[in-house]
Amino acid sequence: MNHSMARQADMNKENVHSANIQKPTERITRARAKALGISGNLPPLHPLAKQEPKQGQQPKSKRGPSDNKFSSIDVGSSFQSKRRAVFKDVSNMPFDDLNIKVINDMANLEPAVCVTNMAFDDLSMKVIYDMVKVEPAVCVGSQGQKGKVKEIEDMNKQSIKELREITSQLSIKVDSSNDEEILDIDSKHKDPQMCSLYAVELYNNLRVTELKWRSSSDYMQTVQQDITQEMRGILVDWLVEVCEEYRLASETLYLTVTLIDRCLSKMYIEKQRLQLLGITCMLIASKYEEICAPRVEDFCFITDGTYTRREVLDMEYQVLEILSFNLSVPTVKKFLRRFILAAQSSYKVSFVEFEYLANYLAELTLTEYEFLKFLPSLVAASAVFLAKWTLDQIEHPWNPTLEHYTNYKASDLKATVFALQGIQLNNSPRLLAIRQKYRQKQYKSVATLTSPKPVMPLT
Structure with missing residues (x-):
C-alpha cells in the first residue's frame, strides 16, 4: 500500500513538470532545435503516434544527448515543406510590360552588315546567315505584342533575302586600274584552316613584321x-x-x-x-x-x-x-605559298611542276649571303616570276593578279630576278645539296629546267 502511494506521487511530479513546458513563441531554427534536443527540453513539433510499451519495459521520458533522430527528421521535414512553398513552377507566370520589353529587345537584332568588297566562302556565308537568322522569342501576351514579333520575323526574312542578293552579285573579279581582271584567290576555299576571311590582314601583318625582324x-x-x-x-x-x-x-x-x-x-x-x-x-x-x-x-x-x-x-x-624568344618571323616560304596560289589562279588545273620550280628557286637563295639584302616577300615574288618565265616565254610572267597580291610591280623585281637567274644558270656550283634534292623524280626534276633565253627587260 505504501509502495503504491509512493509510486503515484512520483508520477504526479512528472506530470506537473511536463505541464510546465510552454510552447516556443519563436521560429525553431536548426541550431536551436539541436540545442533543445541536447538539453532534453525540445517540445514536439508534430503529434507523435502513441506506441504501446512492451510488457516489463518502462517508457522513457527523455532522450539521451546522443539521440538526435527527432531533431534531424522532424525539423528537416518542416524546412522542406517551406522550400516547396517558395520555389514554385514559374512556367505559367504572366508577362508584365518589363518581361515583354526584354524579350522583344532580344529578338530585335540587327542583321549583319555585308561588306561588298569582301570575299565570302561557303563557311563565312553560313556564319553570317546564322547571325542574321535569329529566331525571335515566343512572347505570351496581347495580340499587339504577337503582331510585333511577327513584324520582327518579316524584317529578318527580308534581311536574309537582301544579303543573298548582294552576295550573289559578288564577283571574283576586282576592278583594276588597267581594266584587267584581278582574280580573287580566297573565294574558292571551303577549308576553314585557310583563313580566307583573314588572309589579307594576315599577310599585311607579315609585310610589316618582315621589316621589324629582318x-x-x-x-x-x-x-x-x-x-x-x-x-x-x-x-x-x-x-x-x-x-x-x-x-x-x-x-x-x-x-x-x-x-x-x-x-x-x-x-x-x-x-x-x-x-x-x-x-x-x-x-x-x-x-x-x-x-x-x-x-x-x-x-x-x-x-x-x-x-x-x-x-x-x-x-x-x-x-x-x-x-628574346621572338621566333614567329616571316620567311620566304610563308610568302611563297600565297604567291604560288595567286599564280596558279590563271591555270585551269593545278600546275605541280610550277610549284616545285618556284620552291627550288627560293631554296637556292638560302645558301647565298648576298640575298639577305632582299626582303623575304621580294625573294618569293621573284621566284614565282622566274619560275613562270622558265616554263613559258611566250606570255609575260607578271599579271595584275600577282601584282595585286604581292604588292610588287614587275620593275620592282628586276635586281632580284636577275640575281636569281644567275644562280639558276650556274653550271659549276660549289653547293649541290639543293640541286640534288630537286633533281629527284618526286620533285619532277625541276632542277634540270632552265629557260632557253634570258628574262626579258623588266619595266
Whole structure:
C-alpha cells in the first residue's frame, strides 16, 4: 500500500513538470532545435503516434544527448515543406510590360552588315546567315505584342533575302586600274584552316613584321671576324641534307636559316662553334614547326659526337635569350605559298611542276649571303616570276593578279630576278645539296629546267 502511494506521487511530479513546458513563441531554427534536443527540453513539433510499451519495459521520458533522430527528421521535414512553398513552377507566370520589353529587345537584332568588297566562302556565308537568322522569342501576351514579333520575323526574312542578293552579285573579279581582271584567290576555299576571311590582314601583318625582324645584310663585315660567307653557305648546304635525313618540313629549313642569320647579326661566334649554332637553330625550328621534333641526341649524333648534349642545351638557351624568344618571323616560304596560289589562279588545273620550280628557286637563295639584302616577300615574288618565265616565254610572267597580291610591280623585281637567274644558270656550283634534292623524280626534276633565253627587260 505504501509502495503504491509512493509510486503515484512520483508520477504526479512528472506530470506537473511536463505541464510546465510552454510552447516556443519563436521560429525553431536548426541550431536551436539541436540545442533543445541536447538539453532534453525540445517540445514536439508534430503529434507523435502513441506506441504501446512492451510488457516489463518502462517508457522513457527523455532522450539521451546522443539521440538526435527527432531533431534531424522532424525539423528537416518542416524546412522542406517551406522550400516547396517558395520555389514554385514559374512556367505559367504572366508577362508584365518589363518581361515583354526584354524579350522583344532580344529578338530585335540587327542583321549583319555585308561588306561588298569582301570575299565570302561557303563557311563565312553560313556564319553570317546564322547571325542574321535569329529566331525571335515566343512572347505570351496581347495580340499587339504577337503582331510585333511577327513584324520582327518579316524584317529578318527580308534581311536574309537582301544579303543573298548582294552576295550573289559578288564577283571574283576586282576592278583594276588597267581594266584587267584581278582574280580573287580566297573565294574558292571551303577549308576553314585557310583563313580566307583573314588572309589579307594576315599577310599585311607579315609585310610589316618582315621589316621589324629582318637580319642584318652586312654582319659579316660588322659583327663576325672568324667566319666567312663561304662557311655560312657550307653550313646551310649541310643543313639541307639534315632536313632530308630526318624528313623535316621545308618551313623548318627556312626558319632555321632565318634564326642563324638573326643570331649572327647580334653575336660574335667562332668558326668552331658555327655548326653548333646551326644544329641548335634547327632544334628550335623543329620544336616550332614539326609535330614530332628530333631529340637533342639526334642532332648530337648527326655531328658525329662533335658536340655534347650539354653544349647544345647551353647554346639553345643563349640563342633564345639573344632573340628574346621572338621566333614567329616571316620567311620566304610563308610568302611563297600565297604567291604560288595567286599564280596558279590563271591555270585551269593545278600546275605541280610550277610549284616545285618556284620552291627550288627560293631554296637556292638560302645558301647565298648576298640575298639577305632582299626582303623575304621580294625573294618569293621573284621566284614565282622566274619560275613562270622558265616554263613559258611566250606570255609575260607578271599579271595584275600577282601584282595585286604581292604588292610588287614587275620593275620592282628586276635586281632580284636577275640575281636569281644567275644562280639558276650556274653550271659549276660549289653547293649541290639543293640541286640534288630537286633533281629527284618526286620533285619532277625541276632542277634540270632552265629557260632557253634570258628574262626579258623588266619595266
